Amino acid sequence: MKPGEKVTLRVWRGSPAGGAFREYQVEVAPGMVVLDALRAAQAAEAPDLAIRWNCKAGKCGSCSAEVNGHPVLMCMTRLEEIREPGPVTVTPLKTFPLIKDLVTDVSFNYQKAKEIPPFTPGPKDPDGKRRMYQEDVERIQEFRKCIECFLCQNVCHVIRDHPEHKPAFAGPRFFIYLANLEMHPWDTVDRTDLIKGQAGIGFCNITKCCTEVCPEKIRITDNAIIPLKERVVDQHYDPILWLWRRVTGRR
């Protein structure tokens, strides 16, 4: 799509009761992203078109949707870079219940967040300060870059294809959150049982869909999920450790 051309947006519109695609024509401006085009349509002819967005700079993670079937941030998807011919099809995230048009109910994620015991630091250094070294910081900072766009949750097939797993599965967003806590040099809580149990990390079979869609390029699978799985294995399935614990009575 080139500036000056008209783009046809094919937007899913409706409510949980049902809906259909509607088409809107918008003139392409240089650098225009899908969100800009939708807002232009909203201003010109569809004021009640429901879209969720805030920062328009890829930092708040509000405008997640599926564009031509790809889960993306609409504010970071430039029309000039869409390679598929034909209209640009925009649909809501598939995994979460629909509210209206492109807006879904993502409260599942907020519920999961609450289930994780909070960061609990140990004592300060004797001089009353706290120290942490940049190399330790960088490991967990990768996870803390997460903008909570929930695209990883949206494409995780454990949630997407098996909603029945939702109560017993935290999803990739919360595996990186857990990895952040578990690898934090000051934290004192052991969440291994939670990771294995209530968070259900065993359901993940490492297809890396989450890593692929992450707009922050967080290596969710390699750097968070696999190390957490290893931690679960070490604590629960290592025969030598198991024997040691039986003998010494230590955890």
Add this chain to the structure above:
Amino acid sequence: MRTAYSVHDYDVIVIGAGGAGMRAAIEAAQQGARTAIICKSLLGKAHTVMAEGGAAAALGNVNPQDNWQVHFRDTMRGGKLLNNWRMAEIFAKEAPERILELEEWGAVFDRTKDGLISQRDFGGHRYARLAHVGDRTGLEIIRTLQYKLIHLNVDVFMEYTVTRLLTDGGRIAGAFGYRRDTGELQVFKAGAVVLATGGFGKVWKYTSMSWESTGDGIALALDAGADLLDVEMVQFHPTGMVWPPGARGILVTEGVRGDGGVLRNKDGRRFMFDYIPEFFKAETAETEAEADAWYTDKKNNRRPPELLPRDEVTRAIYAEVKAGRGSPHGGVFLDIASRRSADYIRKRLPSMYHQFLELAGVDITREPMEVYPTCHYSMGGIRVDAETQGATVPGLFAAGEVAAGLHGANRLGGNSLTDILVFGRRAGLYAAKHARELVHASDPLDDQIEEAARELLAPFAAAGGESPYAIQAELQEVMQEHVGIYRDEAGMRTALDKIQQLKRRARAVRAEGPREYNPGWHATRDLHSMLTVAEVVTLAALERKETRGGHSRTDYPAADPQWGKVNVVVRKVGGELQLDRVPIPEMPAELKALLEAT
């Protein structure tokens, strides 16, 4: 027939869930108050996520000479002495404690070699003072507060909008609004309300702010009888993106300049040396050699002029472009590519790297950026008491960008992220105290609720056919042109006339479709806030006949010492706006001495 609505009952409600709102809610809950927080968007999406550079606090981790006294001095000088000095004092003293507290709640800042919180250089701060995480400090802070908040006893109402504060006998009794997903009307009863609704940059065409920053808090407070202070003081951040058009206005962090980036015009000239004001001459480098030497030897060299306070840099960029020395898309060049290694740039400024590459196809490790000032911050806002953050209406509190006083005529970079922590906490603390000490809670009055409901639902029955977005766009054009970086009497008179016309048109704007998640309907409410803000800012800007900080007038190009002694107050009395000049209280001798220290 009475309108149907749901009723919620709390001690404290906090409106707005950016940094200030969340910090206030955390404090109120920890004080034992039954607390709710209401936000227009999802939790964790507020404009605080966009803050990049860092949070200023005199921790002294990088420069041991730093302390609260120097931070106080820098803040007051940056604000051109229009600040509430008591707020600036409290702020500078409490800032380090608030930053360290975030670490206890899980925030992970970049470190010094000794393992302490790293601090970076920013404009107007004498020492490297900003605690930071690359260039995504705001995200770190909002996420930390969000996860602290969810483990406390605070009810979160996401995607709810408050359209009116309810009062009883002149004091706060609650708030009225609606929930977005269903369109249902809501009444919140509360002994105290904290407004933490952020800024109002959406009133200008080119802004770094999100759709939410429409100044709702300003309109709510004004309608409830509160005083507004110095609302003419609007900051245009020197560096916003210029191109492509869809990205115009998006912020380019001051960290680029703090880390060595320089500003050049189309001839390659590093023009900031031509714009060093008398007020900052003694502490600013005179030559490129001295400026460059400062990065490695801060003791024996003075700061580069690129790190002057934002208002100075903004005026300089404006002047260069106006003189025909701008870049191809009407900005100037911000160049870090030729000054730092690609590795360093990607490490210190990862989100800038990402933002330019994705949105503009520009690799900032190889090419300069094109930048131009963008509307960024509202220094003015609700008039509050320095200690308690109480507004002039009993039971109403305000914190963060919506409150006025701390930053005076111009905010230093990095002072906002600490402002929200220091005064967010204080607002929550005193709101809880106020609610606890109420002898009997007020009941929101039925007629107020009925009126608020009528007003909110009116667009569905309006006769006109106009889209609210069209009026929004016209308002943004008018404000950009006439009440933007530079202002004058004739332009502002034109703006006021236009605002009156737009107000008339806005009354007939129609909402289409059902109430459920209807952005067009919501935009009719945004219009009310935006038009209110536009009117009070323009009136206050007409009143202040001088140039100071964020307020630059071509017809009064110099700072006037007489105007430096007063704050401009706007309030609504009997439905009419009134302007007042309020003298700034005399500063105690010991604080004055700090200002004069070099």
